Amino acid sequence: MQTLFNMAITGATVSTCKTINYLYIENTLKIDFPMKKLFFYLLILCLGTIDTYAQALRTFYVDFGPNDVTNGNITNSPDINGNYWNNVTNTSTTAPSVYLLTSRNTSSGAFINITAGFSSNGINNGGLLAPAAALLKDFAINTATQDYFHTDNTAGFIIKGLDVSKGYVFNFFATRNDPEVRKSNYTLVGKTTYSATLQTSGTNLGGTGYNGNNSTVLTTGTISPDAKGQIAITVKRELGSFAYIGALKIEEVRIPVTALKTVYIDFGPNDVTNGNITASPDINGNYWNNVTNINTTAPPVNLADKANASTGAYIKITSGFLSNGIQNGGLLSPDAGLLGDFAIPTATQDYFHTTASSSLSIRGLDKTKGYVFNLFGTRNDPEKRITTYSLTGASFYNGILQTSGTDLGGTGYNGNTKTILTSDIIMPDDNGQINLTVTKTEGSFGYLGVMKMNQVDPVVFEPYCPTKDIGRIAIMGSSVPSGTGATNNQGYAQLYAQLLTARVNGGVGQPWNVSNISVPGNNTISVINRWDNDLLPLCSRYVIYALSLGNEGITTGGQATFDQFRDNMKLLINKARQQGIEPIITNCYSREDYTATEYNFIKQMNLLIHSWNVASVNLLGALDNGSGRWATGYKYDDLHPNDAGHLEFEYAIVPSLFDALKAGKSQPYRVDGTSLSLSAASGYKLQIKPEETLHSFTYSYDIQTSSTGQVAELSTAAGLNKLVINASGKMDYSSASSTGIPGLTVLNDNQWHKVTLTHYYAMGKTLLYIDKVLQGAIAEKIVTTSFDLNGSNAPAANYRTLLLYRSGMAAEEINAMVDANLLKSSLEIYSPLDGANVFSADPIVNLAQSTNKVRKVNLISGTYYLQNRFSRLYMDVDDNLITQDGANIQQWGFMGTTNQQFTFTHLGNDVYKIICVKSGKSVDVSGVNTADGVNVQQWGYGSGANQQFSMVPVDSDYYKIVAKHSGKLVEVSNFSTVNGGNVQQWTDVNQISGQWKLIRLSAAMPATIASATKKDDITGIxxxxxxxxxxxxxxxxxxxxxxxxxxxxxxxxxxxxxxxxxxxxxxxxxxxxxxxxxxxxxxxxxxxx
Structure with missing residues (x-):
């Protein structure tokens, strides 16, 4: 068996370990931290020597030569071996970058630049026209060997965008049919270096009568990129007239390193019949952790390392599994020669499994370290079963493992007996978490039996811009973000930039500069190919990737296009974070040519993006017509929205998103085990006032109650919309602008239920769900300005998981939320509601990436006395004119009479009408006048804005009463402290003579009826x-x-x-x-x- 490293690398060392088979998946991981030189963390546990050159993770083929037919041609893809090639045809240093596809036709983010010019030649000048596969194997492609680049001295190129956590093995082929002995030297310089020589020409070099190389490929040792992810290659004439390069194969491999800590985890039941926990220490002296409970309600499992030391990390099941084992295909007698330290019978005999997708979260991890995961699953069954393991922390890794299939483990055994999946390096997210999702990819089930987690050390990565412009946002997408369809190309990206400017000019939010580098027609490949040239020089701290499955080709490409978009988006996220740029993703949106097939792909992709550890925007929920096409009246053409459509897209973006990111607010994650008890007796409601204008929305909360009553109230431009549990225990939605939705599902059964109200403004539809059941839908367009939970007629109930999104949601998204998934696209508010302070000292903390808050607002309902803060006297209607319109309102010492009692009725948005109990007339600003000093009187209520007042809390006891028509305070004139002091309106300058205490009639009141305040000339004081x-x-x-x-x-x-x-x-x-x-x-x- 060949050793892993056959190297001639300056300063390199080699270690040899026990042989174990591993499965590696083509993938990359790049992470950054915002420091002068960002640290990218990598490490992989050296468990053994791996077959020739570490079994390539990714392979790249490159053909150098002209494309003029006379002397050369590009190599078309795929070739006869199924490999995809990259073609470098321009010999100049001014040539555009050539972005490298892998041999499987996936984007890599790596690219080649010519650094010292070559010449080119080929077919008519000694190229190898008929290569033999027996001699050159995968290089035996005639268009690759027939032409070449050459130099009479020295030339070179550089490969950038490589993964600094990986090594690269280079295979060079070059030939020129000429009797002169010619030798080419290849020097590679990255973090490590390599230099070697290949003879390309000479009499009978390729056999009698052929004077060129036709059989020899120069293979290097493993080269590590430098801290920028670069390897420079120099081609030098060593002997003869010229040096050559014709074809190049690059193989990406793992580099062995040593784990700092190792954690072993056994998944499976502990019922003896189908499984047992793994006792510690095992025969190798390792201590194990056992996860036996498959439910989301399972307590966390605290993790110890292999030496039985506490790590501070723990496992939480976030989406439930199934479990099985001994009598259902578990591996009962593992072979240490095949599985090494995994060969512990109690670990391999049982497993967790899933019929679709299940997940867990590893929390409490050290955010300064990286983690490598070794995953094993097996089930002895002839059906071919493949499991996908998705790891998400600060970036992504996807890997697949075949667990079952005829003779998979050798003749007569249909389970996996030897293959362990090893991940890339995953950094924890900002919350110290890495999430694992186990998905059935092929066959009936997906499996997770054993996991080993290795903590690793950092190496240095050097970003393009050591210092970022922390106030700059780049937008990198296609025609829609560039503004196509909008007047003067003022599309949603430009509208959002204008909103940010308006916010900072209004004293809200941070100053931002927006650079829109979107190019019509771009897809993920286009963006990857211009990423280094267009994005990096901006040195922006943030980038919005605004791409779509439509441009990717989903209408013709189907699942392959879906996979390409998903994988390339992950690559773009990883590339950004490696460079210290925080990415934001816009979800996929409507198009007029979409069928049900494309619509399903769009919804699947959006569900994925919802779950990623990256801020995102739900554009589909802004303009969907319910079938994946544009809402009526909102399209410019089949592919683009019009002005109104662009505005809806802008409304879907959280206004304070970038303020929250700049403040260091991390991606939220679902918090379990919290709740908050509320009722009318609580004395307050939970209010959400959306930032800026809100059109489409999704408002959701969990409730547990056995009562009836009004649960929530929405203030809209048309009036109050309400969610009420009726006498039958079902929830009705009433609307000021439509007929409402009668409830179908009983939810006052004292069980937890999820209530979700989702509104598609452009579509003109509101839908109500209880759990996964659609209660109904109505046609309406509403502009909602506040959402109030609890109220004066509310039932006693427990609440949890309060959510507000700035987009509508499809049924698939509603179902995902009911299944305990936290969706994050366009999320403005997420409050777990933590009345017991289990998670936070603030029971209504907002974890979403916005600066908005959930507010406790005192309930104002019923009849009160109003006491002025400055004078301590009471609002009073002149009792001599009590029945008349225009009767004056003044202040007076407490009398306890009904001319000093006022009934408040909520009209929405914390606006009230205020009615004197004795007269039945409304508090009224005279003549609808907006001037300072205008008298406040009573008048019959006519719904005028001068008879409607906002109640603005000053503190827990006092309010400002603000006239709706003028925006001015109701105050006592001239700071009077005597009976009869006049009440008027005046500009708000925080004067305490314009602050009023609301005192319920049942509260203890003064016994006196005289003024509590003496005039200035009273003797004594x-x-x-x-x-x-x-x-x-x-x-x-x-x-x-x-x-x-x-x-x-x-x-x-x-x-x-x-x-x-x-x-x-x-x-x-x-x-x-x-x-x-x-x-x-x-x-x-x-x-x-």
Missing amino acids: SVYPNPAVTTLYVGGVTNPVSIEVYNSLGLLQISSFGTSIAVDQLKAGMYFVQLKSKGIYQVLKFIKQ
Whole structure:
């Protein structure tokens, strides 16, 4: 058996380990950290020597030579061996980059640049026209060997975009039919170097009568790229007139390194019949962890390493498995010669399995380390069964493993007995998590039996831009993000940039610069091929990838196109993060030529993107017509939205997304085991006010109740829409703009249910789901400005998982949420609702990547007294004119009469009508006037904006009452502290004379009916000197009092406790001094000179 490394690499070392078979999947992983030099972490456990050159993870074929027919041709793909080739035809240093496809026709992100110019020749000048496969094997492709690049001195090229965690083996072929002895030297320089010589020409070199090389391929040792992911190749004339390069094969391989910590995990039942836990230590001295509970409700399994030391990490089941084992195809007698340290019978005899897809999360990981996973699964069954393992942390890895099939483990045994899947290096996400999804890919089941997790050390990766422009967002996509279909190309990307500017100009959010480098017609391959030239020089901190399955070719390519888009998007995400650029993804959207087949592909892809560890935008939910085509009235042509459509796309993007990213807010993950109890008696509601304009949305929460009542209220432009559990225990949706949706499912059975209301604005449809059951749908277009959970007529209930998305959702997305998946595209609010503070000290914390919050808003409903904060007197309708329109509203000492009682009725958006109980008339700003000083009176309610008031909380006790028509406060005139002080409207300058306390009738009230405040000239308490220059004294008191000095706007200037206060720092003018102590409350005026 050949050793893994047959190297001539400067400074390289080789270690030899026990032979074990491994399965490797073509994939790459690149990670970054925002430091001056970013660290990309890699390491793989050396478990053994692997067959020739480590069994290539990916292979690249490159044909060098002209494409002029006379002297050369490109090599078409696939060749007779099924391999795909890359063609380098331009010999100049100004030649465009050649982006490399793998031999399986997948994009790699690697590319070739000519660094020192060659010449080219071929067919008529000594190229090998009829290569023999027996001699050259996969190089024996005539279009590859018939032509070549050459130099009479030195030439070269560089390969960039390589994976710094991998090694590369180069295979060079070159020939020129000429009797002169000619030798070419190839020098490769990366992190390691290699140099060797190949003879290309000479008398009878290729046998009698043939003077060219026809059989020898120069194979290098393993070369590691430098810290930038580059390897430079120099081709030099060593002997004779010329040096040559004709064809090149590059094989990507793993590099062996040593694990820092190792964790062994056995998955399967512990019922003796079908499985047992693995006892520790095993025969190799290793300690194991056992995961036996398949349910999402299972307690976390804390992980110890192989030496039985705690790691701080744990496993949480996030989507339930099934389990089986001994009597159902488990591997009962594993062979240590094949499986090495996995050959423990109790580990291989049982397993977890899934009929579709199941998942777990490894949490509490060290975010500064990388992790390599070894995965084993088996089931003795003749059906061919293949499992896909998807690992997601800061980037992605997908690998497949065949677990079952006729004679898979040797004649007569139909299970996997020897193959272990080894992952790339995965860095944990910002929350210290790596998620594993196990998916049935072929056959009846997917399997997970044994897992080993190796913690690894870092190596250095050097980004293109050591310093990023933290305020720059690049948008890299195709025609829709470039603006096609919109007037003057002002499409959704431009509209979003304008929104960001407007927000910062309005004092909301951070300043951002947006660079739109979208190119019409682009697909993932196009973007990969221009990525280094177009994106990297911007040095942007963020990039929005805005691509679609339509441009990828889904209408003709089907599953292959789907897979290409998925894999290339993951590659683009990994490339960005390697360079310290944070990616954001727009989901796939509608097109007029989509059939049900393409629509299903779009929805599948969007579900995947929802789950990725990357911010994303749900564009389909903005413009879908329910069948994957444009909503009526929103298309420019079959492929593009019009102005209105672009606006809907813009609304789907979370306005504060980039503010949250800049603040370091990480991707959310689902939190289990929390809930919050609410009822009318709680005294508050949970309110979400969406950022900016919201059209399409999905509002969802889990509820557990045995009662009836109004659960939620939506404020819309047309009025209040409500979700109410009716007397039958079913939830009805009532709408101010439509007929509503009657409920079908009983949900007051004291079990948990998920309520989801989803609205497609462009489609003009609202749908209500209880769990996975559609209750109904109605035609309407609503603009919602707030969502309130709980209220004055609410049932006593437990709540959890409060969500608000900025897009509508298809049934598949609703089902995924019910299945306990956290979908993240266009997610503005995710609050687990944690009343017991299990997860967070804030029970209503928002984990979504936005700066918006869930607010506790006091319930205002019913009848109150209104006490002014400054004067401590009460709002009062002049009782002498109580039946008349225009009766004055003033302040007065507490009387306890109905002319001082006001009933509040919510109209939506925290706007209320306020009705005097005694008269039945409304508080009213006279004449609908918007000026300062306009009188506040009573008048018969006519739904005027001057009779509607926003209640803006100042703190837990006081509110500002703001007239809807003018935006001005209802206040007491001139800071009056006497009975009869007039109530008027005035500009809001935070004056405390415009703040009111709502006191319920049942609350304890003062026994007196006289004014609690005395006039300035009452004998006893006074302030002096008046005017004052440096110090103001309080007379008529024997004990210290609280002293607060306010300016003429009612703003607190200074305060003290005692019998005097220094006023020398005040500007000249009139001030109010408020004196408070037990039994004393007085406001006096004084002048500061």
